[in-house]
Amino acid sequence: MPGWVRSYRLQALVSDLGCAAASAALAFSARFGELTPYVTPYALLSAALPLLWVGAVALNKAYEPRLIGVGSEEFRRIVRCGLALTAATAICSYLTKTDVARGYVIVALPLTTLLTLLFRYGLRRSLHARRAGGRCMRRVVAVGHRAGVAELVDRFRRERYHGMEIVAACLPDDTPGGVVGGVPVAGGFSDVPLVVSQLGADTVAVLACPEMDGLALRRLAWRLERTHTELVVAPALMEVAGPRTTIRPAAGLPLLHVEHPELTGVRQLVKNVFDRLIAGFLLVTLAPLLAGLAFAVRTSSPGPAFFRQTRVGRDGRLFTIVKFRTMRQDAERLKVELSSDADGLLFKVRKDPRVTPLGALMRRHSLDELPQLVNVLLGDMSLVGPRPPLPEEVARYGDDVRRRLLVRPGLTGLWQVSGRSDLSWEESVRLDLRYVENWSLMLDLQILWKTWSAVARGQGAY
CATH class of the missing domain: 3.40.50.20 (Rossmann fold)
Structure with a gap:
């Protein structure tokens, strides 16, 4: 076993013990005055919780080397441990007719689970930082x-x-x-x-x-x-992963069952409701910022504050996208004089002379895309999805690439958190197709979480 694996597991073990001990101490101190008849058993339970927690996590194989550093299975197993111990404690409390265990159901075990997830996330971020430098591989x-x-x-x-x-x-x-x-x-x-x-x-x-x-x-x-x-x-289907694949043994053969992507139905309805609720909330919350940016764009260079352009949405339907204007008014006329730095169908210029100074700043941190929340609220776009393409790009799509149009385009997506404009055309298409094949609400939440980091760094935006 590599040394870095042993180090990671040791850090995870120590942090799990610390999280359980802190949660048990908090639960004990919070209920001490109410549990005078049960002080001794409550104290013993508090002392035993760290060992019980680590034992449960180990039995659930959340310290397995193959789970370290990638995927969500490590976190899912910790959540399952928390749920299982909480249920077991609640049942014991009910059967013994005692208040001793209730503090753990309400405080200690949920808090232990939450703290463990946070510390494991911190360990993973640290591991990813080292891997970016070529270590711990x-x-x-x-x-x-x-x-x-x-x-x-x-x-x-x-x-x-x-x-x-x-x-x-x-x-x-x-x-x-x-x-x-x-x-x-x-x-x-x-x-x-x-x-x-x-x-x-x-x-x-x-x-x-x-x-x-x-x-x-x-x-x-x-x-x-x-x-x-x-x-x-x-497997041969390298872009299909996660919940869509299961192993089904038949006649001694491990058969890989691949489900079709769920692009309609209840899950899609939940996604639509989630998108519109979040978009509406953000539009209200960010209204002062949007007004300030609109004023800054309008006064910093000649032209309107907003830029409107026809894009292609789900199933090839056309809609008008709304963004803050980041270029000069005559940008389309000057486009013929420029050559793209990107391959494929995308037109990208790393140092585009048409972009205004304020526009460059907004592009770097994706502030120009905030008005697209209106498109999300109207149902033309989603919070997460493929890039919204231009009609002339779609006209040149092959059959494989056209599969991007099976879902609504997104305000952010795998392309946003994986390099943005630094991506090649082939890589951008591959990421969009991966999203279409493996969509889930959990994947959307993961992408939204990672978007904040990508936007803050501003890497790959021009």
């Missing part, structure tokens, strides 16, 4: 064909917070060596355990390929078992 040997390995290398380099660093590749045995995606080819499929041993790797990632069938994977797992090397298998 898992050493991975990628197994597959050249194109698949190159794509995997590129993805892991773009999203370093996953903590996967590919140190070597193993291609089919009859494939010539060399380099793939900047990673050396260290051998063939039959050489994987030897390559792992030589390079000190701790993970093997197997991509979908005909040579690595069920029998070959089983044999590889047996050989890696001796060195406790983790084996992960990437």
Whole structure:
């Protein structure tokens, strides 16, 4: 086990003990005067809570190395521990007809769960910061064909917070060596355990390929078992993840069941209501800021305060987007004299001479997009979704890219929290399609949470 994994687990264990101890002390001090007949059992329960909590978290495998640093499963398991212990305590309190445990149902256990989640989130942010600098990474040997390995290398380099660093590749045995995606080819499929041993790797990632069938994977797992090397298998549907995939065993075969994305129905209704409530609340709350920005735009350069443009929404419906004006009045006329810095269909100029000084500041922190809350309130847009495209862009879409139009465009999205204008056209499309395939209200909340950080940094906006 790598040293950084042991360090993370130790920090998580200590923080969990501290959170439980602090919550137990608070519950005990808050109810001490009311529980004179129960002081001794209450004190014993308070002293035991940290050990009970850590034991429950460990039994629920929330200290598993594979959960460290990525995904929401680590947090879900902690929440399940809190719910289970709260329910068990409430039942015991009811059966014994005592008030001793009620303080834990009301105060200690919910507070322990909340504090544990906050401390774990802090640990994860610290881990991601170290991974951005190339530390605390898992050493991975990628197994597959050249194109698949190159794509995997590129993805892991773009999203370093996953903590996967590919140190070597193993291609089919009859494939010539060399380099793939900047990673050396260290051998063939039959050489994987030897390559792992030589390079000190701790993970093997197997991509979908005909040579690595069920029998070959089983044999590889047996050989890696001796060195406790983790084996992960990437399915062919690399953009489909989370709640849409489940393993269904049938006739001894682990079948991967993939559900269709839920783009209509109750969940979509909940999303619509959530979007409009939040948009209405923000419009009322930010009214003074919006008025001040409108006045600043109107007085800092000739032209109106707002910029209106036709965009394409869900199912190809046209609507008018509203933004603060960030360019000169003659921006469209000057556009023909400029060349885009971006590839694909997007027109982006890193140092666009048409952008006003105030407009550059607003773009950097996405303040120019705040009026789009009106579009969200009207139902043309969502808080989270793909980029709202121009009609001329949509006219050049292929069949795959057109799938972006199955959901409403968003005020923010995966593209906003993953690089903004620094993204290539292909990467922007990939992120939008990933959102369409894996949409959920929880994903929306995660993106909204990350948007604040992306907007504050202002990275990738121009």
